[in-house]
Amino acid sequence: MSHDGVGLRAVMRSVAFLTAGALAVPLLSACSSEDDASKPSAAQDIAPASRDLITDGGTLRWAVDSVPETLNAFQADADAATTRVAGAVLPSMYRLDQNGRPQINPNYLESAKVVESEPKQVVLYKLNQQAVWSDGREIGAADFAAQWRALSGKDTAYWTARNAGYDRIEKVERGKNNLEVRVTFSRPYADWKSLFSPLYPKDVMGTPDTFNDGARRKLKVTAGPFAVQAVDRTAGQVSLTRNPRWWGRPTKLSEIDLVAVPRAERTTALAAGRVDLAEVDAAQAEQITLASRDKGTAPLQGAHVSPGTSASASGTASTASGEASAGADAGASQEASASASADVSASASDGASASASGETSPDGSQKASASASGKASASASDDGKPARRTKRGTKAEPADQVAGLSGFVIRKSLEPAYTQLALNGSEGPLADERVRRAVARALDRKELARVVLQPLGLPAEPVGSHLALAGQQAYADNSGALGDQDTAEAQALLSDAGWVRGGPITEEKKTEKAAGSKGKKAEDAEDQDGSGDDGTYIVGEDNKPAEADREQNNDPKDHSGNHQYKSADEQAGGHLDGTRYGHKDAHRDAPAGGAPGAYAPKGTAAPAGAAAGALAKDGKPLTLRFVLPSGPGSEPLRTVADRISQMLQRIGIRTDVSKVADESYFKDHIASGQYDLALYSWPASAFPATDARPIYAKPVPAADGSLSVEQNYTRVGTDQVDQLFDQAIATLDEDEASSLVRKADARIWAAAGSIPLFQRPQLTAARSTLVNTGAFGFQTPVYEDMGFLKKGANPSASPSKS
DSSP, X not given: OOOOSSOHHHHTSOBTGGGSOOBOOTTOOOXXXXXXXXXXXXXXXXXXXXXXXXXXXXXXXXXXSSOOSOSOTTSTTOOHHHHHHHHHHSOOSEEEOTTSOEEXXXXXXXXXXXXXXXXXXXXXXXXXTTOBOTTSOBOOHHHHHHHHHHHSSSOTTXXXXXXXXXXGEEEEEEOSSTTEEEEEESSOOTTGGGTTSSOOOHHXXXXXXXXXXXXXXXXXXXXXXXXXXXXXXXXXXXXXXEOTTOOSSOOSOSEEEEEEOOGGGHHHHHHTTSOSEEEOOHHHHHHHHHHHHHHTOOOSOSOOSOTTSOOOOOOSTTSOOSOOOTTSOXXXXXXXXXXXXXXXXXXXXXXXXXXXXXXXXXXXXXXXXXXXXXXXXXXXXXXXXXXXXXXXSSOEEEHHHHHHHTTEEEEEEEEEEEEEEEEOOSSSGGGSHHHHHHHHHHOOHHHHHHHHHGGGTOOOOBOOOSSOOTTSTTOOOOGGGTOOOOHHHHHHHHHHTTOEETOOOOOOOOOOOSOSTTEEEOTTSSOSSOBOTTSEEXXXXXXXXXXHHHHHSSOTTOOTTTOOOOOHHHHHHHHOSSOOOOOOOTTTTOOSSSOTTOEEETTOOOOTTTTTTOEEETTEEOEEEEEEEOSGGGHHHHHHHHHHHHHHHTTTOEEEEEEEOHHHIIIIIITTTOOSEEEEEEEOOSOHHHHSHHHHOOOEEOTTSSEEOTTOTXXXXXXXHHHHHHHHHXXXXXXXXXXXXXXXXXXXXXXXXXXXXXXXXXXXXXXXXXXXXXXXTTSOOOGGGOEEBOTTOOOOSSXXXX
């Protein structure tokens, strides 16, 4: 996933993403102060340089997953490449800053504000008088009106993927002159800044035919710094060239070529000189880092600093030499094997990963993706050429590939997206809120974040919100509404739900748990012999064989005797007092010796008391189906799942892991509800009241008797959450709207349908002389400032605005 800049909702949370859950409880207050939202956890890393240091001209070859099926960002099969093209060639009234907050784009707008709120909301846009389409026509009210009509949802002849916000508009009209556009809303709409970004010309939006087919393969009329020159599906390339009618700062690059390169082939393409810029996974980043180190350039630069500290603004060969990332903690977790990135699309369409802009699925929904981060050795092809050993000494790389990669650096930050553990609350043990809360209280989210992010030198902080990320206005750490990791509390919740240790179990014939024809039972599930596909036995509590008994025998930490269960809303109401939550003693539940979850050689006997510690109810053991993708890029995701399984084992919950084909993972399992536990990612949005609602809305019965879940794949929702979302979207006071979003988030935490774990790493390989591009974080790319440094020039602290 990557943020390509047409607006956070374009690839971050698209329409369906925008329709999954309305939330609202007026009596609740947020759990944290707004200080949490002050800065992102990691700064962007784009090697900023002033324009006078950049060569005039040159072609940037930028890797994309595939040539886009459509250039219309509002169609169901739009993807990240669609968004990237739109960001370079079309107007956007607002673009996101480094904190993920919308800011007026002065290339198109002089101002935009709510000028009336009663009896109806009216927004007045004052356009830049120089803004024109590439055919010479002024951008004006006719374009705004055509886009509103096309996306309003009133005319079903338009094959639109989303209409959120546009369906609240009553009329669009010309103001006092051609440079003013008045938009009147039928209902108040807090997220009005999300509209008309991107803005298509009336030539595209004017009729269903031009909307449906006219902008799929070409865009004749544009109004950005670049224009679409050609879409060559055979060659796998989209060519963007300078727009001769562009009125803003002249583009430094003469051309941007978006080149289709599969993720697994990125290092080969970089080494061969086919591309200059590409998102890579951690294993590929390590290859490039080692090649750069050999040459003496800086490896893994990037935004590895703590919040409040500026990140290194480099990426050039002139920066520090072959040291490892300065942000990597020498005492960091040793799980370097868990830091490569794996993406599986959460849409049923094309398998492309969602990002921070607005990718939609065929039903108009936003896309989620399965993701984790973890280093894995990358193998080079055996072509008989001289090779070198990698750092681990296990894989060989051809010498020419090493030489080819030595001119690149890794720029890194945190992606505007987070990985979550989803708990399917529609059936089985997890239909009981107490069991879901027990699962959540068993997790050490800090440990999971460290496993993924610390080896990369990135801030290893767990995400504290479902609806925003650190730096965004609506962010607050509301995890206190659910509570910190607490083994005793988790066990008490399970006891209250009727799950008893050592209870009688009725033998059942073992059946395939994962649905779908492509489901495959994992060899490394919780088998009787505990073996995994890495030939090891995972020991959950090595030095505490009698912990299950100890926890049951009047231990001071055992709440089962006096524990009185409270529902999610009661729990949230009890905690939502506006105070910050303190952390319990992190060592309280640590084993007496050795690291919890240590690995022992295959064949090691299970710890004493393991069988006795199993939980049962009504003759059935407490075993949860953990469904994971099986593709070669998904091993890091499974590493995270292994850690989670170990944590659950400590409280008596067993996990039955099933690996399924990547292409069926989301469609046949997540979307259809054929899982108990799953890992996938959601992008963060600058407009959570709109974009996050479909993800957390309470499922309702459909006309055909089925359950309509929108994007709420956990099937967990409450009326209070829905009400809070409804209130937030109708509130024009930004501070009040943010407060309502925070309250909704606290309710979502308390319901324990999904548990945010960590923000995803963003690793970008860039040619060392390429500046003002890389790991953008939240920020919308500024295409006209990208370019190559002049010979001998060094990047400056910040790009010039002149």
